[in-house]
Structures are given as structure tokens and as C-alpha cells.
Amino acid sequence: MAMIEMKDVSKWYGPVQVLKDCSAAVNKGEVVVVCGPSGSGKSTLIKTVNGLEPFQRGDVLVNGISVGDPKTNLTRLRAQIGMVFQHFELFPHMSVVDNISLGQVRVLGRSRDEATARSMKLLERVGLTQHAAKYPGQLSGGQQQRVAIARALAMDPLAMLFDEPTSALDPEMINEVLDVMTELAREGMTMMVVTHEMGFASRVAHRVIFMDQGQIVEDDKKEDFFRTPRSERAQQFLSKILHH
Amino acid sequence: MKYNWNWGIFWQLSPDGRGTYLDTLIAGLGWTLATALSAWVIALILGIIVGVVRTTPVRWLRLLGDAWVEVFRNVPLLVQMFLWFFVFPELLPASVGVWLKQLPRSAFYTAVLCLGLYTSARVAEQTRAGIQSLARGQRMAGIALGLTLPQTYRFVLLPMALRIVMPPLTSEFLNVIKNSAVALTIGLVELTASARSIQEFSFQVFEAFTAATLIYMFLNLIVVAGMRWLEKRVAIPGLIGPGQAMPQAGH
Ligand SMILES: Nc1ncnc2c1ncn2[C@@H]1O[C@H](COP(=O)(O)OP(=O)(O)OP(=O)(O)O)[C@@H](O)[C@H]1O
Numbered sequence: 448m449a450m451i452e453m454k455d456v457s458k459w460y461g462p463v464q465v466l467k468d469c470s471a472a473v474n475k476g477e478v479v480v481v482c483g484p485s486g487s488g489k490s491t492l493i494k495t496v497n498g499l500e501p502f503q504r505g506d507v508l509v510n511g512i513s514v515g516d517p518k519t520n521l522t523r524l525r526a527q528i529g530m531v532f533q534h535f536e537l538f539p540h541m542s543v544v545d546n547i548s549l550g551q552v553r554v555l556g557r558s559r560d561e562a563t564a565r566s567m568k569l570l571e572r573v574g575l576t577q578h579a580a581k582y583p584g585q586l587s588g589g590q591q592q593r594v595a596i597a598r599a600l601a602m603d604p605l606a607m608l609f610d611e612p613t614s615a616l617d618p619e620m621i622n623e624v625l626d627v628m629t630e631l632a633r634e635g636m637t638m639m640v641v642t643h644e645m646g647f648a649s650r651v652a653h654r655v656i657f658m659d660q661g662q663i664v665e666d667d668k669k670e671d672f673f674r675t676p677r678s679e680r681a682q683q684f685l686s687k688i689l690h691h
Numbered sequence: 692m693k694y695n696w697n698w699g700i701f702w703q704l705s706p707d708g709r710g711t712y713l714d715t716l717i718a719g720l721g722w723t724l725a726t727a728l729s730a731w732v733i734a735l736i737l738g739i740i741v742g743v744v745r746t747t748p749v750r751w752l753r754l755l756g757d758a759w760v761e762v763f764r765n766v767p768l769l770v771q772m773f774l775w776f777f778v779f780p781e782l783l784p785a786s787v788g789v790w791l792k793q794l795p796r797s798a799f800y801t802a803v804l805c806l807g808l809y810t811s812a813r814v815a816e817q818t819r820a821g822i823q824s825l826a827r828g829q830r831m832a833g834i835a836l837g838l839t840l841p842q843t844y845r846f847v848l849l850p851m852a853l854r855i856v857m858p859p860l861t862s863e864f865l866n867v868i869k870n871s872a873v874a875l876t877i878g879l880v881e882l883t884a885s886a887r888s889i890q891e892f893s894f895q896v897f898e899a900f901t902a903a904t905l906i907y908m909f910l911n912l913i914v915v916a917g918m919r920w921l922e923k924r925v926a927i928p929g930l931i932g933p934g935q936a937m938p939q940a941g942h
């Protein structure tokens with residue numbers, strides 16, 4: 448069953464078309480990596496999944512619910528999709544545990560105690576229990592991103608979206624974040640990950656989507672993508688990134 | 692120039708029959724404080740609302756907010772004061788206008804309203820700048836979490852934005868106190884007007900205005916100290932700011 452289904456999604460900024468008839472599906476429990484050159488529309492594409500980026504044509508279905516339908520309660524839909532950003536976007540004025548509890552209390556209506564208990568469990572899972580009372584500004588980048596993942600998981604999401612979760616990190620912190628994501632994938636989370644970490648893609652992903660100039664140029668099984676990408680642009684991209 | 696200094700003047704009875712000149716001064720201070728503080732409350736509430744409105748995705752709300760700021764910020768305060776006091780009651784149905792003009796303390800109410808609206812435009816401008824200085828990602832993170840737009844403002848954007856604009860808001864607070872002197876033009880005997888009345892009755896112009904100046908400076912100090920205290924109280928651990936500790940990467 449497709450957890451996320453994109454059907455001919457097109458988006459324009461004024462006269463410029465930034466998404467061109469993008470179609471793809473992510474099944475339940477599947478991990479799909481999205482890669483491509485800068486400006487190719489990767490961020491825009493995954494943000495259409497939770498309606499952060501509106502689109503003009505086509506549709507996206509999440510668990511069967513249409514994102515494009517004006518009657519859809521987008522707020523409720525978003526609560527069911529976790530999102531992790533390149534720059535973490537933790538709320539700097541809240542302690543780590545409050546960051547993770549905010550959505551649980553305000554959106555899911557959990558009691559404060561219930562939320563805190565859940566937050567502490569998640570902090571344990573990402574290895575940050577002893578940092579619960581700290582503020583985001585007191586944590587390293589890698590630690591902040593792990594808190595951001597915990598914050599998204601606290602909503603018990605149907606699927607998780609990652610937009611370049613490691614590209615703002617110092618190299619020595621990348622693995623601690625990728626490890627948490629790998630673990631999550633192993634547990635069967637449905638994930639859409641924009642990343643240039645090809646090591647992660649080859650280890651964890653089921654499929655790889657390659658985008659260029661707003662188009663999905665390639666949508667392959669991981670093995671096929673790394674062995675024999677069909678398009679020339681994907682080959683160029685891969686050789687550039689792998690020899691980097 | 693021959694001038695008879697007489698600092699004892701403040702203990703002499705004033706001809707207004709309400710006590711000494713010092714009492715006149717204190718009564719003036721009371722009106723200054725009442726006007727400035729009431730106007731400040733109005734300015735903060737309206738200013739934050741208008742500032743928020745100017746950053747929402749709703750176009751007509753944004754335009755309304757922009758218009759608010761342009762009108763109240765760009766017309767001189769003195770003109771606004773006259774408009775509210777002399778012109779506005781004439782625009783109302785006659786009976787309401789008369790009732791307004793005969794209201795006891797109508798100068799005070801007019802001054803509070805006028806100063807509150809005028810300052811709200813300036814607070815709105817600061818609030819807007821504060822919200823827009825936050826990364827666009829903060830808004831997205833709140834929305835992505837499933838918060839509604841009002842919740843995103845309430846729990847994510849405003850707490851940070853208001854902390855950021857605390858220093859400029861401090862100067863707006865100081866401005867409200869200073870600007871309240873304009874109310875003397877519509878007959879409110881606040882601090883400056885009191886000093887002037889002392890001068891008119893006693894001719895001790897230097898003493899009267901020295902005293903008023905010292906009181907204004909003292910109010911200034913209290914406000915600055917109070918805001919410093921508040922800034923420290925709401926400071927966020929790990930963020931650099933005035934009087935805050937350097938961030939430390941935890942390990
Ligand atoms: N607000 C906007 N207004 C106009 N054009 C935009 C806007 N946001 C993005 N774009 C354009 O849309 C295209 C796709 O942008 P997007 O951020 O999705 O690319 P990306 O693949 O994520 O790139 P990167 O690797 O740099 O993050 C780019 O050409 C970009 O210039």
C-alpha cells in the first residue's frame with residue numbers, strides 16, 4: 448500500500464515551473480532517498496507531502512488523504528507526518544524536553560506528564576537523556592538534530608520527511624544523526640529523505656529518486672541506481688558526488 | 692542676568708489652593724505616569740496584534756496592518772492630538788460629541804487614546820521586524836508539527852520575536868513618557884505643564900524646569916533598569932545576548 452503517492456505534481460513560482468509532473472510513490476515501511484543537483488526541486492517536492500509547499504496541479508495522497516483537496520484538514524494531516532529540517536529548527540526558547548512535548552500537548556492533547564514521559568523515552572532512544580533540561584543553544588549541531596528527530600517522532604507519525612538532515616553538520620557529527628535514522632528505517636518507518644549521503648542511501652534506502660530541473664528523472668531500486676543509472680545526468684551527478 | 696535662586700519655592704503654597712508647589716509637581720507627575728502607562732498598555736496590545744497581522748499570509752490583513760502603521764506613524768503626534776480632541780468629537784452625532792467634550796478628564800482620555808494609537812504603530816513596526824528576523828524555518832517547523840497558525844505565533848514566533856525586540860521596545864517606552872508632554876496642548880496638566888504653571892505663578896523658571904528635568908531623568912532610569920531586569924529574567928541559556936552567557940557545546 449502506498450503511504451505517500453504523488454500524481455503529476457506541478458508547481459510554479461510565477462512563470463517559473465519548479466516541479467514538472469512529478470509522480471512517485473512511497474510504500475509503507477519504505478525508505479526513499481531523493482537526490483539531485485542544487486535547485487532541482489528536492490526540498491519543494493518533499494514539502495508538498497505535508498502541504499508546506501502548495502502546488503497548482505496534480506495531487507499528493509498521504510495514507511489515502513488528498514493534500515490538494517481544499518476540504519482536507521491540513522493541520523491534522525501535518526501532525527501525522529514528521530519533518531526534519533536542514534537547520535534543525537528547534538525552538539530556542541524552550542528546553543529540549545519542552546521542544547519534544549510542545550506538539551504532544553498542543554496538538555495531540557496529551558497531558559503534560561504523559562508528554563514528558565514520552566519525551567524522556569525518545570531522548571533515551573536518541574541518546575540524549577542527560578540533556579533534557581538544556582536549551583538548544585547549549586547543544587552541538589548533531590545533538591540538536593537528534594532532538595529534532597525525537598520531536599517529530601513524539602507525534603507518532605505515519606511517515607517521516609527529512610530535508611538534508613546532515614548537510615549543516617560538521618563531518619564528525621554526521622554519523623550520530625545517520626545512525627538514528629538508520630535505526631528508524633530498520634524499525635519500519637516510512638521515510639522520504641533528501642540527502643547527498645550516498646553511503647546512507649546504499650545501506651538504508653530501498654529506492655532512490657533522482658531529480659533535475661524540477662523533474663523526477665530517475666526512480667530506481669537502490670541496486671539499479673548505483674549500478675546502472677539510465678540517465679546521463681544521474682551518472683554525472685553520481686560521479687561528481689562519489690569522487691567528492 | 693540677575694536671577695533670584697530660590698529652591699525653597701517648592702515648599703511655598705501655590706495660588707491654585709491645592710497645597711505647595713511641590714504638590715503641584717507631584718500631581719503633574721501623577722498625570723504623566725497615568726497617561727504614559729495607560730498609553731503604553733494600549734500600544735503594546737494593539738502594536739503586537741498589528742505587528743503579527745503584518746506578517747500573516749492573509750493579504751488583506753497585511754494591507755490593513757500596513758495602513759495602520761503608515762497613518763499613525765507619519766502624522767505628527769501634535770496634529771493627531773488636536774484631531775482627536777478638537778475634530779473627532781465634531782464628526783460624531785452631535786449628542787455624542789457634546790457628551791464626549793463634557794466628560795470629566797476628557798483631556799486625559801484623549802491623550803491616552805492618541806498616544807496609545809501613535810505608539811502602537813511604532814510597537815507594530817518593531818514586532819514585525821522581530822518576527823521577520825526569525826528564520827522562515829521556525830514558522831515552518833511549527834506548522835509542520837501540526838500547530839495552527841495562531842498556535843505557531845503564540846508558542847513559537849512571538850516568544851522569540853518579543854525577546855529580540857526588547858531593547859527597541861525599551862526606547863519606545865521611554866518615548867511614551869516623553870511624548871506624554873504633548874498632552875499639555877489639550878489642557879492636561881501633566882509634569883511639564885505643572886512646571887510651567889509654577890513658573891507662571893512664581894517666576895522661578897529655572898527651579899521649576901530643573902525639577903521637571905530631574906524627574907523625567909529619574910523615570911528614564913527606572914524604566915531602563917526595569918527593562919534590563921526583565922531582559923535578564925527572560926534570557927535564554929545558550930544564546931548570545933546582552934548580559935547572557937556564552938553558548939557552550941554540551942558533551
Ligand atoms: N520562494 C521562492 N520563490 C521563487 N523561486 C523559488 C522559491 N523557493 C525556491 N525557488 C526555486 O525553486 C527551485 C527549487 O528549489 P528547491 O529549494 O526545492 O531546490 P533543492 O533541490 O532543494 O535545492 P538545494 O539542494 O539547494 O536545497 C529553485 O530553482 C529555486 O530557485
Ligand SMILES: [Mg+2]
Binds near residue numbers: 489490491610611
Ligand atoms: Mg533543498
